[in-house]
Amino acid sequence: MFCTKSIKLAVISILSTVLAFASGLVAESEKNTPPGLILTWTGDPTTSIVIDWHRMAEDKDTPAFIQARPRGTDNWVAFEAERLPFPHSDRIVDRVSIENLQPDTEYEFRGSPEEKTYWFRTMPATLDRPIVLSAGGDVRHEKSWMSAMNRAAMEHDPDFIVWGGDLAYGNGRRRNVSRWYEFMDSMVETLVTPEGRVPPVIVGMGNHEIRGGYHRNRINSQADRERLAPYFYGLFAFPGDPGYGVLDFGDYLSIVMGDTEHSNPIPGVQTDWMRTTLRQRSNVAHLIPVYHVPAWPSVRDFDNRESRLVREHWVPLFEENRIRLALENHDHSYKRTVPIFRNAEDAGRGVLYLGDGSWGVGTRDVHDVEETWYLAEAQKIRHSLVITLYPDRKIVRVIDADNSEIESIIIPARNQ
Numbered sequence: 001m002f003c004t005k006s007i008k009l010a011v012i013s014i015l016s017t018v019l020a021f022a023s024g025l026v027a028e029s030e031k032n033t034p035p036g037l038i039l040t041w042t043g044d045p046t047t048s049i050v051i052d053w054h055r056m057a058e059d060k061d062t063p064a065f066i067q068a069r070p071r072g073t074d075n076w077v078a079f080e081a082e083r084l085p086f087p088h089s090d091r092i093v094d095r096v097s098i099e100n101l102q103p104d105t106e107y108e109f110r111g112s113p114e115e116k117t118y119w120f121r122t123m124p125a126t127l128d129r130p131i132v133l134s135a136g137g138d139v140r141h142e143k144s145w146m147s148a149m150n151r152a153a154m155e156h157d158p159d160f161i162v163w164g165g166d167l168a169y170g171n172g173r174r175r176n177v178s179r180w181y182e183f184m185d186s187m188v189e190t191l192v193t194p195e196g197r198v199p200p201v202i203v204g205m206g207n208h209e210i211r212g213g214y215h216r217n218r219i220n221s222q223a224d225r226e227r228l229a230p231y232f233y234g235l236f237a238f239p240g241d242p243g244y245g246v247l248d249f250g251d252y253l254s255i256v257m258g259d260t261e262h263s264n265p266i267p268g269v270q271t272d273w274m275r276t277t278l279r280q281r282s283n284v285a286h287l288i289p290v291y292h293v294p295a296w297p298s299v300r301d302f303d304n305r306e307s308r309l310v311r312e313h314w315v316p317l318f319e320e321n322r323i324r325l326a327l328e329n330h331d332h333s334y335k336r337t338v339p340i341f342r343n344a345e346d347a348g349r350g351v352l353y354l355g356d357g358s359w360g361v362g363t364r365d366v367h368d369v370e371e372t373w374y375l376a377e378a379q380k381i382r383h384s385l386v387i388t389l390y391p392d393r394k395i396v397r398v399i400d401a402d403n404s405e406i407e408s409i410i411i412p413a414r415n416q
C-alpha cells in the first residue's frame with residue numbers, strides 16, 4: 001500500500017483508533033488544526049506527496065509522525081517525520097515524503113489522533129480526466145486579499161496551486177516572520193475544500209523571498225541561498241536546492257519553475273538546465289514554464305534588467321521547444337500577450353505569456369495596450385488563472401477575487 005525510501009514505517013493499526021474512542025468521541029470539526037499545513041511534491045505527483053505539518057513550540061513533545069491511509073480504510077500507517085525548524089520562529093515543521101502511492105487515489109492524513117484529518121488526491125497517471133490547476137503569484141500583501149483569492153480559486157476545485165514567487169513578502173527577514181504566520185493562517189483557513197481536501201502548492205522564488213531581492217553575485221553555495229532566503233528554502237520542499245526545478249506529471253504535464261535572478265543567475269548554469277529540461281520533454285503535451293519577473297512586462301519598464309535577461313536567454317528556448325504558454329508574475333496586474341515569436345506577433349508559432357502576478361497584492365497601473373505591441377490585454381486587477389488541461393488543449397479561465405470571469409482563453413496542446 002505505502003512504501004518509503006528513507007523513512008521508517010511503523011504500523012500503529014487500530015491502537016490509535018482505540019485511544020481516540022477511549023478519550024471520548026471528538027467530532028472532526030472540533031479537533032485541532034495545525035498552525036500551518038503545506039502539501040507539495042518533489043517527485044512524480046501521480047505517485048507521491050510531501051506533507052509539512054506545522055506545530056507550535058509547546059507541541060514539540062508530540063512525536064514526529066504523520067499518520068496516513070487510503071481514504072475510508074481502517075488502519076493508519078505512521079510515517080516518521082523529519083522535524084525541521086520554522087525559520088526565525090519557535091514553531092516546528094514535521095515533514096514526510098511518501099512515495100509509491102497509487103495514481104488518482106485519495107489518501108487521508110493527520111498529525112495525531114487529536115488533530116483534524118485532511119486528505120489529498122494523487123494525480124492520474126494519464127490525462128484521462130481533466131486536470132485543474134490554479135496559478136498566479138504575488139500572493140500576500142494583505143491576508144484578506146490572499147484569502148479572498150484562495151476562496152475564489154477553490155470554487156473551481158483545483159487539483160493543485162502554482163505560485164510563481166513573492167509569497168508572503170517576508171524578504172528573508174526575521175522581523176517579518178508574522179507575514180509568514182498570516183500566510184500559513186490563510187492557507188489553513190481557505191486552501192482546503194469543505195470536505196477536507198488539501199490541494200498541493202508548487203511555489204517559485206520571487207524577489208521578496210530573499211534579502212535584497214536579487215543575488216547580486218553574493219551567492220556561491222546553497223548555504224548562502226538558505227541564509228539569504230531562509231523561509232523559502234525552509235518552508236517549501238520544492239523546488240529546494242538550487243531554487244529552480246521541474247515536476248513531471250506522468251508524461252502529460254511538466255511544470256518548469258525558474259528563478260529570475262533572485263538566488264540564481266539566469267545566464268549560465270540555469271539556462272543550460274532550462275535548455276536541457278525543455279528538450280528532454282519534447283513529447284509532453286503540456287510543458288509550462290513559470291517564473292517571477294516577466295519577459296514582457298505589463299507595468300514595469302520593458303528594458304529592466306531581469307526582463308531583458310529572460311528575453312535574451314529563455315524566450316528563444318521557449319520558441320525552439322514549441323512552448324504554448326508561459327506564466328509570469330511580479331508586476332501586480334492581469335496581462336495576456338499576443339502570441340510572440342522572434343519579437344513579433346505570430347499566431348502560428350507564437351508563445352502566449354499570461355501574468356503578471358496579482359493574487360493578493362495591491363495592483364498597479366498598466367501600460368496602454370494600444371501602444372504596447374506585445375500586449376493583447378492588461379488590467380489593474382487581482383486575478384487567478386484557472387487552467388483546465390485536456391489531451392488536446394487547455395482552457396484558461398481568468399477570475400477575479402469574486403470568482404467573476406475576466407476572460408477565458410483556449411490554448412492548443414503542443415502536439416496539436
Ligand SMILES: [Fe+2]
Pocket residue numbers: 166206207208292329330331
Ligand atoms: Fe516581485
